Amino acid sequence: MVEDCPTVDLDAVVAAAGYEKVVAPDLAKLHKPEGRWIALPLQIYSTNMLFLSKRAMDKAKADKIPVTWADFNDLAEKMKAGGVTFPVANGGTRADDGQKFEASLAGISPIAYRAAIMNLDKKALEGPEIKAAFEQMRKITNWMDPNVGAQPYATNLKRFVDGDMGMMIMGGWAQGVLRNAGFKFDDFVIAPGPSDNGKPVFLLNADAFIFWQRKEPDLQAGQALMAQLVMDPAIQTMYSQITGSIPVRTDVDLSGEGWSDGQRRTAAALKDAVANNQAVLSLAHNMAQENGLTAAMIDVFTEYVKNKTITPDQAVTRLAEAVEGSR
């Protein structure tokens, strides 16, 4: 695709700013499709962060943050028993449904996720981990509110804070939405999503600016300035503190005021996940695959969420077919 899309070569700007040293290697690779920088990432999210409602935790008489999917399932049962109507808070969008799958699979086995979803390995796509992920996903959907239509997750944030809904699997952007809706940090806890091997799994979703070639000198000057700003630690700090993401620069200090515990945990999770080779790219947010394949797979997930008569075995077959059909 790149040869058709005339993009600006940003190598010189990036080198001048010494930016490459402070960006996670996987993320750098993603923005250098042919070995040259064509886009600059601004902020990072993990799409499988676990948001816990304090009031729902009180209802369940629980105070431990779940680490594995077994812990998560236990807590959901306790919440249900304690009077939380829907232990999992959800929306009805395609991305929402896709996130339920990617969080399940990556939490069960990041290795299987990498092989099946990122590398489209045929054997891995029909492997036992995929079936296990669909089984976990079915448990999650049974704890969700089916009455969502096409509404986004944010519709249910008040019910989540009120403890009518318990846990939300969402990216850090939900912190920005919660804060701007007037809720307090005491209302919820943010922790890395469930991971069966106990070490955090990071489902990477980065927002980036791509730079298209322009002939006009004033626009070129503007692009140079824009590139400087995107890489600037002060800009990244200001931006992430508003949105709830973490900065792309690994040298930004998150200990100060203005950062939440959730953001610090997210940054720590990224570090751990990179060290353990457990940082993978999000499918639901268009990072892991090209658009056509992503959409075909999300078709399968969204139907699976909305149609409980589909069995995990059928879903595995459908996923493999969807991948085969759009290659």
Place this chain on the structure above:
Amino acid sequence: MTDVASTATRPGRPAISGVVGRLPEYLMIWVPLLLSAAHLISFSLWTIWISFTPSTLVPVSGWVGLRNYNAVMASRNWHIAFDNLLLFGTAFVLLSLITGLALAILLDQRIRGENVLRTIFLYPLAVSFVVTGTVWSWLLNPGIGIQKLVHDLGWTSFRFDWLVDRDMAIWTIVIAAIWQSSGFAMALFLAGLRSVDADIIKAAQIDGAGPVRTYWRVILPTLWPITITVVVVQLQFAISAFDLVRALTNGGPGIATQLPALVVYDLMFQRGQLGRGAAAAVLMLLILLAVLLPYAAWRYFQRRRATHG
């Protein structure tokens, strides 16, 4: 065109000043008409060309024959969208016709407050489809809207969860679309009812026909041309329906309420498959032509019969 021209020419005017005097009218009509025709035709041709190329994220030249068409027609999304279009198109056109006609007949009874009622029924037409879709998505959401209201009033076994029911969700789009556009049908029918010659109605009454019989045998048969206009306008809306569905269900639950226009958008802008999206758009154009060509032919023969006796 001829209507406009004939009302402007007054008898006795010299020919030259007539042409000059009508110049603003010609400019007013022909310039926008030519511009929009050129726009429409050039973009249609461009889309048709793209549908035969291997274009993905950006348009590229090349020739792949019918590959894009085969891919679209083999896809599950398109099958669901096409079945939904048949159901939605038929149900929406018939029901909006019946609703519009019923409202028109009721309003035709020379009742008090007719102007107010007429405005109320016509008002939804002034609201954009996105607004209609969003409002109905709240009303029909079982956890927030009508179902919850009835539950809170005490009838807790009441169920109205079509929005989240895969088999019934398409009917929520029918409901919202009828709410939006039956006022349009009503307005046209009302105009038709009012233009029926009062003498004919009186003659029918003198012959002893009751109100039902008068409507059924005397008035309604004169409404055929209006009915056909309403059907054609509503059908082309049904085929190209996009914003309403996008706001109301966005093709969900799952992909149960896909419609062709959503598939086109999805292919072009979500999946980055311009060639396939263009092929789906051309297929939509063919469906539209299947509706519009018979209508144009019917109009043509009507006019011929009128002029040649």
